[in-house]
Amino acid sequence: MTDAFLVPPTSNAALAARDLNVLWHPCTQMHDHETLPMVPVVRGEGVWLVDADGRRYLDAVSSWWTNLFGHSHPRIAHAVKAQLDTLEHVIFAGFTHEPAIELAEELVRITPPGLERVFLADNGSAAIEVALKMSFHYWLNRGHGEKTRFIALTGSYHGETLGALSVSDVALYRKTYAPLLLTPELAPSPDAYEGEPGETAADTARRRLLDMRVLLERHAHETCAVIVEPLVQCAGGMRMYDATYLTGLRALCNEFDVHLIADEIAVGFGRTGTMFACEQAGISPDFMCLSKGLTGGFLPLSAVVTTQDVYQAFYAEYASGKAFLHSHSYTGNPLACRAAVATLSLFRDEPVLERNRQLAAHMATRIAPLRDHPNVADVRQTGMIAAVELVADKRTRRPFAAEERRGLRVYRHGLENGALLRPLGNIVYFMPPYVITEAEIDFMVETAVAGIDVAVR
């Protein structure tokens, strides 16, 4: 126990003790904190987080992939502050406001062609719930009540509310709650890491499209939609795949009359090198789910952008009972919408994607030597996401036993040395804010490399 008389009340130790007394954190076995420090953050500046003792941590994971332009970005902060003085929140049924309208106009402008209607919610999982329900309800309104199921990819992650978790396939999150969930059909992921020897990523994608075709031949009649994370399956281990898959999948969904839901919650807004990952395949989904970077990491908000065809299937006299029914109290919160409008204005006013290409190239150079590391089976990158696969045996790619928690050792090493790295199991990854400098990339990668050396020992 810490001595309350010796510990300053705003120190790491004091705040951590109070936290552990009353709070329960997400994605955490709280028992770990008997040995793992809880980090009380008091300030964020650019890519840096500052704790109560004044120690700094480079946020290599953009605070759960939400932050785009650094912490406390002055332009986004100013927009939120100005909004605070005029309207903090208003019911979004029957009432509207300029921040939401401006945001929707801008989303329609920048998302792929054909996406013209914006439905707002307040977090990523909620956006997935909306897309799943909307797809089901579309088919119902069109006289196809027999379509009640979904197809998802192995290794997918779409959130942790029951619907979103249902279409997710990461055992860590799903297994325990499986008895409560819908049962989607799972199509094998086009993940290039799981490719056959000698196959290119595009070959793997084409082979996996054949699997998808077989599933659709069997299940399209009862299927509302196929849901995917375009290009990178993030929480499933930053598994990356070729854009060919998305192009082929769009064609299959058209052929078999099922919707395509693109979950760009993690990969949208420039992460993969283009504004939206779907652009690299030249496709428009029927639903695009957005969140995380949408507000630059400032406030919770999400959006489902869909087509006029979908919208029109619900547009009818009240008595027809076709209205879409889904509401959250904080839908369209003006503060969050203002943060989003300010975030999107930064993409208009600054050469963000061009700068990201340079940063991504620098990151690629710095992580390349890890390919020769005896415990690294794969180093992969898509734009501003890079990942390193740690294994026990490089030749056979045998993974480390999960219970050894090697990734956690990298995390600990990072904390001790000024970087917030938060591996996914034994996959160490980098997903930093776009304002990172080349020198900061060097520091981030060097810290991770040293952490990996400690972790595999």
Ligand SMILES: Cc1ncc(COP(=O)(O)O)c(C=O)c1O
């Ligand atoms: C691809 C994807 N979809 C959905 C979600 C869920 O978003 P949220 O955590 O805001 O519920 C996440 C979160 O990591 C995600 O990565």
